[in-house]
Amino acid sequence: MRPRFIKLMTILGFVPALFIGAAPIALADSLSTTGPNSAVTVNSSNSTSLTNNNNVTVTNTSSQTATSGNATVSNNTTGGNATSGNASNSNSTSTSVSISNLSSLPSGGGSSSASTTGPNSPIDLNLHSRTTITNNNNVTVTNTNYQIASTGNAKVSNNTTGGNATSGNASNSNCTSTSISINNSGSTASTTPSACAPSGGQGGVGGTTGNQNQGGAGGQVLGASISLANIAGGRGAAFATLPNTGLHDGFNAWIVTAILTISASVLYWNKVIAPRLKNL
Amino acid sequence: MRRLLNLKWRLLPLAVALVILSIPVVENIWTRHQIADASNQARTKLQTSSKVAPLQGSPSRILIPSLSIDLPVISQSYSTTTKTWPVESGVANYATETALINNYHGQSLIYGHSTRAVFGKLLDIKPGAEVFVYTSNGRLFEYAYSGSQDVTPRQTEIVADMTKAPAGLKMMTCDGPYFEYRRLMSFKLIKSA
Numbered sequence: 001m002r003p004r005f006i007k008l009m010t011i012l013g014f015v016p017a018l019f020i021g022a023a024p025i026a027l028a029d030s031l032s033t034t035g036p037n038s039a040v041t042v043n044s045s046n047s048t049s050l051t052n053n054n055n056v057t058v059t060n061t062s063s064q065t066a067t068s069g070n071a072t073v074s075n076n077t078t079g080g081n082a083t084s085g086n087a088s089n090s091n092s093t094s095t096s097v098s099i100s101n102l103s104s105l106p107s108g109g110g111s112s113s114a115s116t117t118g119p120n121s122p123i124d125l126n127l128h129s130r131t132t133i134t135n136n137n138n139v140t141v142t143n144t145n146y147q148i149a150s151t152g153n154a155k156v157s158n159n160t161t162g163g164n165a166t167s168g169n170a171s172n173s174n175c176t177s178t179s180i181s182i183n184n185s186g187s188t189a190s191t192t193p194s195a196c197a198p199s200g201g202q203g204g205v206g207g208t209t210g211n212q213n214q215g216g217a218g219g220q221v222l223g224a225s226i227s228l229a230n231i232a233g234g235r236g237a238a239f240a241t242l243p244n245t246g247l248h249d250g251f252n253a254w255i256v257t258a259i260l261t262i263s264a265s266v267l268y269w270n271k272v273i274a275p276r277l278k279n280l
Numbered sequence: 281m282r283r284l285l286n287l288k289w290r291l292l293p294l295a296v297a298l299v300i301l302s303i304p305v306v307e308n309i310w311t312r313h314q315i316a317d318a319s320n321q322a323r324t325k326l327q328t329s330s331k332v333a334p335l336q337g338s339p340s341r342i343l344i345p346s347l348s349i350d351l352p353v354i355s356q357s358y359s360t361t362t363k364t365w366p367v368e369s370g371v372a373n374y375a376t377e378t379a380l381i382n383n384y385h386g387q388s389l390i391y392g393h394s395t396r397a398v399f400g401k402l403l404d405i406k407p408g409a410e411v412f413v414y415t416s417n418g419r420l421f422e423y424a425y426s427g428s429q430d431v432t433p434r435q436t437e438i439v440a441d442m443t444k445a446p447a448g449l450k451m452m453t454c455d456g457p458y459f460e461y462r463r464l465m466s467f468k469l470i471k472s473a
Contacts, residue, residue: 208339244367
């Protein structure tokens with residue numbers, strides 16, 4: 001009787017202890033266990049990958065040509081003056097690139113805890129953490145600027161008294177500013193594009209003619225009009241596809257008209273003309 | 281004799297039919313004549329011009345005598361919304377993203393449908409064939425066909441390559457049984473005026 005009573009009390013005491021002991025598995029702040037056959041197994045893995053590839057290509061090409069014209073005085077009884085104009089080129093290119101990438105990942109916080117008491121209460125914890133950040137930034141900027149400014153010729157010739165001929169000035173000016181800022185969740189990256197007021201080529205002043213028969217030709221101003229040549233090379237923007245020029249030739253009315261006309265003519269010949277030719 | 285005279289009037293419908301059938305032939309001959317005239321005028325203008333100065337302009341007309349092509353050119357821009365190029369039927373289309381027609385730097389792209397009325401005949405162009413392009417500001421440029429290549433519609437890098445190339449012209453139309461290719465034809469600049 002006594003052993004049976006002890007056995008019953010043991011069972012009654014073990015069951016609540018089992019529930020009371022299992023509850024803290026999810027709630028407790030520490031990992032602990034007591035009792036026999038209550039081993040704790042923790043599997044933890046942590047994988048972090050961070051890739052930043054920034055390819056920035058900036059190509060600035062600027063070709064400028066400024067040519068001053070010739071000034072010639074020839075075959076005059078009294079020679080005049082001829083002055084060739086100035087030719088100048090100016091180019092200013094400013095490129096600013098700023099890249100800020102996330103260099104490291106913040107350490108993961110949080111904790112896990114479990115505790116249990118009592119025998120036959122093993123704990124298995126599997127902890128996996130994976131973080132992958134990939135930033136690929138490819139930026140290609142191509143600035144091309146071609147400018148040509150040329151003044152005309154000033155020529156005075158075959159004058160009894162030579163006049164003056166002055167060739168105009170030729171001037172080119174170019175200013176290109178490129179600013180690229182890439183911020184992949186790093187610190188703030190900012191660039192300030194340089195203030196750059198583009199100006200077209202300055203045309204030359206027309207040559208002044210002499211006061212006699214044959215004056216020099218006026219200066220040919222090319223700089224002002226050709227300054228639009230900064231788009232002469234084309235913009236070459238990014239496109240998803242090439243033009244879709246596929247189209248079938250539609251209904252050809254002439255073919256149908258020709259077939260109908262020939263058919264009608266043959267029918268007409270057989271029914272109308274041929275019998276009468278036979279009667280002739 | 282009376283029967284014969286009676287028969288003569290009955291032949292009138294056949295004469296009308298003959299006239300109808302001859303219309304496209306006459307039209308073709310007339311078109312060739314017009315294009316030949318325009319080509320001769322262009323050659324004369326280029327020969328008389330000795331000025332070698334930087335010229336440029338937006339294309340307004342294209343003339344290919346060997347293929348009897350004489351078409352107006354309209355400017356088109358790539359749509360960033362639909363991500364397509366508009367292609368107008370019955371005319372040649374100039375891609376404004378490429379260089380203006382010029383004689384100093386960059387290639388221009390003119391494209392059109394591969395129909396008989398537009399650029400379908402371009403697939404038969406022979407090396408050395410001359411092309412005249414008029415611009416809206418009165419300039420004239422002469423090119424000669426130098427070669428071609430088939431590209432896929434996704435090979436858009438050719439447009440960027442054109443910006444870096446010397447002065448020239450590219451023409452494009454569809455090729456392949458299902459229009460799966462783009463025939464890109466290159467023309468080198470010969471003369472400008």
